[in-house]
Amino acid sequence: MYPQKIHHYLQSFFKENDCPILSDHAHYLIVQLTVEMDKKMMNRPYYWQYIEATGDEPIPAQLTFITNKNELTEKITGEVIHAGSPRLSQIFSLMNEMGAVVRMYEVGKSGVETILTPWVIINYKVSYYSHQTKEFIYSLGMNLMTGEVLKDFQESLLTRSLQTEIPKHTFCLPYTIKPENAVDRLDAILENVIRKDDHTWAEEAKQRWEKEKMILDYFYEDTTDKPERYQIEQQALAEQYEANIQIDIINGGLFYLAACPS
């Protein structure tokens, strides 16, 4: 992740959260946190307890973030932010939490009456893991009028203009499929897609597991009373090689869109 990109993420994050950016330089930022953001980011519950108990004037923190240490010529002290730094992870996870569920409307051509169709869209992250991992993103959407399902939905949204309020001269169709049912149906469809996928990786992990079990058994072959550690070692092999699939939802929401994306 390039420093410019990280800088841009930070700018957007604080602006969207109404935290004034006091100084915005190419390689660093100085930000004034709001009370709400201080509570979310600074991990000082005792301070806030104290302020609330005494009624004192709260002083939320002011933070300096250095986004490109290598280019920085000014004498600035602050937190160095880079891909993988704990602060950036914290901000990303806050972003994820604050952008989990949305409702959006497409904006049509001005002056023309537009009819919008409701969709439920979910962005899934699927992880295959045994002793290795691989991840996939599935962006699935269901038309709540027809039950039609489309994939790679998120990417197709990029070409559309969306906003949070219903635009003027716009009519939103009611849904015939309840959104909560759409969620369940999308879950089921995804599971089906996953089951049909190529799972050579899991077969291979299982073969390796079997082989390792044989080696382990050979070690204890002549031992009639197997020690406790034999069970521990069996358990370790299971955890190492057992094939698992994890499905997480990154985010999703209710979308009113003009024509079917294709």
Place this chain on the structure above:
Amino acid sequence: MITLRIEKTSDWKEKFLKRLDDQEKWDSWLFYSMSYDIEKENLISDFHGLQALKHLPNLKPFDHQLEAAETVIEKMNGKAILADEVGLGKTIEAGLILKEYLVRGLVKKALILAPASLVNQWVDELNQKFHIPAIAYRKNYALNACQIVVMSIDMAKREAYRDQIYAEDFDLIIIDEAHKLKNHQTKNYQFVQNLKKKFCLLLTATPIQNNVFELFHLISLLKPGHLGNYESFQAAFKGNKQHDEAEEFLHELVNQVMVRNRRQDTEMEWTSRQVQVYPIQFTKEEQAAYERISNLKELSPIFSHSFSMITLQREMCSSKEATCLTLTKMKERCTNAEEIAEIDRVITQLMSLQHHSKAEKAYDIIKKANDKVIIFTEYEATQIYLQSYLYSKGITSVPFNGRFSKSKRDWMKQLFEQKAQVLIATESGSEGINLQFCSHVINYDLPWNPMKLEQRIGRVHRIGQDEDVYIYNLAVQNTIEDHILNLLYKKIGVFEKVVGELDDILSYVNKRQDVRKMNG
């Protein structure tokens, strides 16, 4: 058809329903889009390759370190011995592997067991270089609240902690200086043996110190059965006979679980290492005293025990002071008047000797080097003798041993760097002290274990050394030291066949090449 377990996290639907019911506000579209982009960017789209580097923009690992990490993860499935030569950055390799597993979500909790003196160094490196929030375990910490814990193995094995650690279910165990687990009868070994090892890294530059059984025990910790069971292994390697074929086969198996980089294979620049054995001739008087001591075994059962005899002989090759000290202790156990009288005569004979031939040789070397020199001896009495002998020759020296406190060790190191020409260290002083500003090492006494030589040389021949390094190995001819030399050559031979080649530690042309030359 394989059955797959699918797990789902499901709090999202609830959030969605709350918003549909107007109980909560809808979230930010900007954050929605940015989160999706970030997830896409950090997606682990391949089973292979290192993802960790994306998260470590400021780390510049060497190629051999990256390859080692990849090999361990992809070919060895996260159970391996990291056996690079000293100074090539095994810690960096271990850090990369740990980071990769953390990024891939395969490791949530990890335990690093290191010698007490290295615990803080591990914590610093993991935090600073890898942004891994490791903590040094202290008394009264709640272990279940810690994700990445560094502690000393001596602490971990204690009853108070052992069961807590077993209960913690760590996903990755890293053991630094793993050669300390060579003996399977120790508490440390048994502690590690009963630890669950889903992924496990053993770090040691010297996986064999004396014999192949040590390697067997080490690998049996990692992957029991990989080298067969104890009975079959013993059948193949017992006794002192040559096991050329078995050793080659063993080498193949060992390579499946071990990564070993050598200095010369890396792109790092290393100064060269000049190693030589200096044979020393006793004076007639010294030789006579040596023979007389060797004959003591005929005198009393106290001396006939081979261990005591060997100790005396080795001490005689070191200094009369060391010999006399042991003789005096032995005398206390004698009851027979004749025995006591003989010992007294031997001591008198020893005291009449002039300076030790080896000490004189050491002095010659120091004078010729005209530079800072480290002397390693096995005996504290020799350490004191050498200090006064060198002083009489106008050479300043400081003593060093492992029993010194941390501050005294630092002080001695500083004195050596700034004031004294020579540092005289006993064996226990050879761990965890780095002396790159010095490039001459005299091995005044030879240890039984060749890896101790490697350890000693590693004190000076490491990153930061700008000069060629000179190693002087002293051995008195026609004494027990001939035998020690032979044994060292033999052990090095086994190490090279089973583990891989070694940098020179004993002599510039090693024995095997010598033999080949003679035959050719």
